[in-house]
Amino acid sequence: MTLDILAYAAFFLSMALTYAIICLGLNVQWGMTGLFNVGIAAFVAVGAYTSALLTTPPSPDRFGGFDLPIFVGWLGAAITSGLLSWAVGALTIRLRSDYLAIATFGIAVTVQLCMLNLQPITGGAFGIGFIPRPFAGLQENALLFSLANFGVMALVVLALYLGLEHLAKSPWGRVLRAIREDEMAAQALGKRPIRFRLQAFSLGGAIMGLAGAAQAHFIGFIAPDNYMPILTFQVWAMLIVGGSGNNRGAIAGAVLVWGLWALSAAAVSSFVPAEQQARAASLQIVAIGVGLCLMLLWRPRGLFGEVSPLTRLKSLRRAPSKE
Amino acid sequence: MNPQFIMDGLIAGAIIGLGAVGVTLTYSILRFSNFAHGELLSWGAYLALAVAGALGTLSAGLTKPIAPFSFGWALPLAAVIAIGLTGLLALAVDALLFSSFRRRGSAIIIMVMASFGASLALRSLLEFLFTSRPAYFTKALQIAMKLGGGLRATPDQLLMLGVTLVSVVTVHLLMTRTDIGRAMRAVSENPALASIAGIDVRRVIRTTWFLGAALACVAGIMSGLLIQIRPYIGHDLLLPLFAAAILGGIGSVPGAMLAGLIIGLCEALAVQAVGAEWRAAVSFVILIAVLLVRPRGLFGKAS
Amino acid sequence: MTGSILSTSGLVAGYEPDLPIVHGIDFSVASGELVVLLGPNGAGKSTFVKAIAGLVPIHAGTMLLNGRDITHVAPHRKVAEGLAFVPQTENVFATMTILENLQIAVAHLAKAKRAAAIEALFARFPDLAARPSRLAGALSGGQRQMLAVARALALDPPVIILDEPSAGLSPKIVSEVFEMLKAINASGVTVLLVEQNVKAALAIASRAVILAEGRIAHEGLPQDLASDPLVGKIYLGTAHDHQKAPA
Numbered sequence: 031m032t033l034d035i036l037a038y039a040a041f042f043l044s045m046a047l048t049y050a051i052i053c054l055g056l057n058v059q060w061g062m063t064g065l066f067n068v069g070i071a072a073f074v075a076v077g078a079y080t081s082a083l084l085t086t087p088p089s090p091d092r093f094g095g096f097d098l099p100i101f102v103g104w105l106g107a108a109i110t111s112g113l114l115s116w117a118v119g120a121l122t123i124r125l126r127s128d129y130l131a132i133a134t135f136g137i138a139v140t141v142q143l144c145m146l147n148l149q150p151i152t153g154g155a156f157g158i159g160f161i162p163r164p165f166a167g168l169q170e171n172a173l174l175f176s177l178a179n180f181g182v183m184a185l186v187v188l189a190l191y192l193g194l195e196h197l198a199k200s201p202w203g204r205v206l207r208a209i210r211e212d213e214m215a216a217q218a219l220g221k222r223p224i225r226f227r228l229q230a231f232s233l234g235g236a237i238m239g240l241a242g243a244a245q246a247h248f249i250g251f252i253a254p255d256n257y258m259p260i261l262t263f264q265v266w267a268m269l270i271v272g273g274s275g276n277n278r279g280a281i282a283g284a285v286l287v288w289g290l291w292a293l294s295a296a297a298v299s300s301f302v303p304a305e306q307q308a309r310a311a312s313l314q315i316v317a318i319g320v321g322l323c324l325m326l327l328w329r330p331r332g333l334f335g336e337v338s339p340l341t342r343l344k345s346l347r348r349a350p351s352k353e
Numbered sequence: 354m355n356p357q358f359i360m361d362g363l364i365a366g367a368i369i370g371l372g373a374v375g376v377t378l379t380y381s382i383l384r385f386s387n388f389a390h391g392e393l394l395s396w397g398a399y400l401a402l403a404v405a406g407a408l409g410t411l412s413a414g415l416t417k418p419i420a421p422f423s424f425g426w427a428l429p430l431a432a433v434i435a436i437g438l439t440g441l442l443a444l445a446v447d448a449l450l451f452s453s454f455r456r457r458g459s460a461i462i463i464m465v466m467a468s469f470g471a472s473l474a475l476r477s478l479l480e481f482l483f484t485s486r487p488a489y490f491t492k493a494l495q496i497a498m499k500l501g502g503g504l505r506a507t508p509d510q511l512l513m514l515g516v517t518l519v520s521v522v523t524v525h526l527l528m529t530r531t532d533i534g535r536a537m538r539a540v541s542e543n544p545a546l547a548s549i550a551g552i553d554v555r556r557v558i559r560t561t562w563f564l565g566a567a568l569a570c571v572a573g574i575m576s577g578l579l580i581q582i583r584p585y586i587g588h589d590l591l592l593p594l595f596a597a598a599i600l601g602g603i604g605s606v607p608g609a610m611l612a613g614l615i616i617g618l619c620e621a622l623a624v625q626a627v628g629a630e631w632r633a634a635v636s637f638v639i640l641i642a643v644l645l646v647r648p649r650g651l652f653g654k655a656s
Numbered sequence: 657m658t659g660s661i662l663s664t665s666g667l668v669a670g671y672e673p674d675l676p677i678v679h680g681i682d683f684s685v686a687s688g689e690l691v692v693l694l695g696p697n698g699a700g701k702s703t704f705v706k707a708i709a710g711l712v713p714i715h716a717g718t719m720l721l722n723g724r725d726i727t728h729v730a731p732h733r734k735v736a737e738g739l740a741f742v743p744q745t746e747n748v749f750a751t752m753t754i755l756e757n758l759q760i761a762v763a764h765l766a767k768a769k770r771a772a773a774i775e776a777l778f779a780r781f782p783d784l785a786a787r788p789s790r791l792a793g794a795l796s797g798g799q800r801q802m803l804a805v806a807r808a809l810a811l812d813p814p815v816i817i818l819d820e821p822s823a824g825l826s827p828k829i830v831s832e833v834f835e836m837l838k839a840i841n842a843s844g845v846t847v848l849l850v851e852q853n854v855k856a857a858l859a860i861a862s863r864a865v866i867l868a869e870g871r872i873a874h875e876g877l878p879q880d881l882a883s884d885p886l887v888g889k890i891y892l893g894t895a896h897d898h899q900k901a902p903a
Binding site (some may be wrong): 327 | 386453454460465466467470474477480484592595596599630631634637640648
């Protein structure tokens with residue numbers, strides 16, 4: 031019994047950590063750089079599908095299945111999503127800040143369409159199954175299998191965390207911060223803000239793609255339904271709750287919000303009669319939306335946030351005013 | 354190629370155009386892209402549905418179709434009430450949410466984010482109240498009339514085109530010929546100067562919300578009458594609305610309407626040429642093309 | 657000196673609550689005066705008049721117009737109460753026509769009186785009357801300044817405040833602008849003027865006030881200030897006047 035609970039806890043935490051990876055990617059874009067991405071689901075999906083195509087065994091009814099090692103799949107996922115982010119960013123970062131938001135929203139809609147309609151590649155509405163899972167040899171032993179997977183996720187999160195912390199303190203991170211604090215000054219120093227922003231946006235997108243791949247291999251099955259707009263909302267809620275600009279907050283927010291989400295979903299399915307469950311689920315989403323707004327209104331620094339990009343953006347906005 | 358796509362495109366374009374006029378107004382006066390604008394379309398449609406239902410139970414005569422249309426007097430009456438209610442909804446969301454950010458001088462992107470949260474909450478609230486099962490204003494079937502040139506349209510569809518034309522001309526005259534219209538353009542150009550020129554900026558903001566919501570409600574009802582009412586109708590139209598507002602040039606009412614028609618026609622053409630499943634990608638392609646070639650749009654001001 | 661028409665006491669103002677730029681100014685303008693506000697860059701002159709107009713938040717102190725407390729009155733109400741303000745830059749609606757700019761300005765009047773008010777403005781500024789349908793954005797710098805002043809005068813305000821009206825104008829136009837201000841003052845309107853163009857401003861002023869670091873540093877008659885070498889050197893930058901003169 032306790033072993034079951036332990037296995038479940040490992041499973042739950044692994045899932046939460048996949049969200050933590052997405053959240054870290056978003057933090058590079060929003061927390062470090064102030065770029066708003068409304069198409070998170072698309073970048074995660076592109077990563078998941080890329081890795082699935084690269085690592086699944088060849089399949090007669092669709093393109094690919096290249097049977098490559100999982101590691102290659104993850105790398106390919108990060109590269110593809112990174113390239114997609116780069117393309118979106120290159121097009122919109124030089125324009126008004128909300129044009130990027132609109133373009134990422136468009137990407138989300140379009141990627142959703144592609145997943146559904148490019149059947150020969152994506153498997154259409156049914157998606158792709160039989161994605162190789164890490165430590166498949168251990169599957170006989172549920173506990174060991176869960177723990178091993180959890181270990182991999184924890185390692186990935188830890189490595190990303192250390193890497194991003196290091197990056198924030200590196201010259202690159204300092205330039206990024208300088209641009210965010212005072213774009214004019216950074217420009218005067220010969221730094222090209224657009225290039226740095228674009229790099230940060232691509233890096234964030236690549237991390238989201240990696241997260242998509244990690245999630246796909248963890249679950250073993252992907253379909254367009256996994257990448258609905260609600261995923262984007264959930265990740266935003268995680269980052270806002272955790273406090274943007276803060277990598278530890280991003281991880282903590284992911285675990286906390288995923289926990290609340292899973293808990294309330296479990297409550298809905300056990301206490302609400304079956305015919306009312308769809309309705310109850312929509313109330314759950316109303317709660318996320320309202321919660322996001324309330325956090326923005328009352329605690330814009332997040333529960334664990336140390337630094338707020340809001341005040342920084344504010345000072346940036348006011349920089350040109352005279353006297 | 355079947356010329357009928359022109360009629361289909363014009364009707365879809367009329368709906369997109371009306372919604373885009375609202376987007377372009379809120380964008381130019383409140384200075385952020387409102388991701389919750391689509392939900393005003395959905396709420397408008399459901400509010401009209403609810404009011405029409407209530408009117409129908411009061412008097413069965415109101416549901417009897419007015420020849421040659423498919424609906425009874427209950428719908429136009431409900432539409433008028435729903436326009437007011439949708440306007441109030443927009444004002445309530447502004448009072449509860451966006452006005453606080455304005456007072457604090459928050460960054461634009463925080464408002465965008467809040468609108469994103471608001472859209473999620475509003476849409477899911479509709480799903481909670483009405484479920485995601487499609488609903489209909491009328492069950493009556495209409496036969497399309499031949500218009501010549503290979504075009505066909507139902508009386509309902511022709512009425513929609515007429516209502517759109519009247520709405521857009523009204524908004525255009527309001528913007529160019531009236532005090533409040535001039536005040537709206539002044540605030541859109543320079544809110545600080547507007548205030549010291551004697552304009553009550555808060556009143557202009559309230560008017561903008563109400564006007565945008567009223568147009569959204571009309572568009573939502575038309576979309577519901579044309580196909581069906583679902584909680585997602587607004588969300589599914591959001592990308593075309595943004596694309597039309599940007600293609601038309603932010604702040605331009607005629608631009609938004611024209612761009613809406615262009616996008617509607619392109620969608621209809623794509624449905625014939627490529628297939629209905631790719632319809633939603635059309636506005637994305639147009640959006641990307643505009644951002645690449647002419648980010649200020651057809652009638653936008655250079656910035 | 658006749659009664660004060662506009663006064664502030666202990667006025668503290670600035671964009672951020674914790675970062676005041678104006679540090680408690682006691683200031684008063686008597687009816688009919690033409691007061692010029694001088695001071696080095698960053699002294700807070702512009703912020704001070706913007707705070708009076710309602711464009712910069714006031715954190716402490718009070719402000720009276722004709723004896724009425726207008727400290728926390730919204731900017732558009734201040735206009736209706738008779739306080740007109742002409743900002744330094746972006747002081748006309750560039751995307752709208754001359755006529756539309758003036759229509760906005762007279763919107764507080766009853767509908768029946770508007771046409772006459774616009775006619776009166778056109779009579780006063782014949783340059784603007786020539787082509788009322790021109791876009792304000794297409795006007796020359798001097799014409800824009802005319803339109804901005806015309807807009808401010810539309811409601812016959814007892815007080816008009818101008819923030820550096822000569823900035824960016826050619827010397828010939830500058831002297832025209834100062835002539836215009838003199839005429840406006842002569843017609844009975846109280847004028848408060850922020851200026852960098854010290855000599856020209858002192859030439860038309862009835863009194864000068866010097867601001868430094870958000871406080872009043874010196875006050876006096878123009879002729880006394882102009883001849884005081886210390887004041888000139890420290891606050892007015894007359895030593896560098898040739899550099900500041902607009903090109």
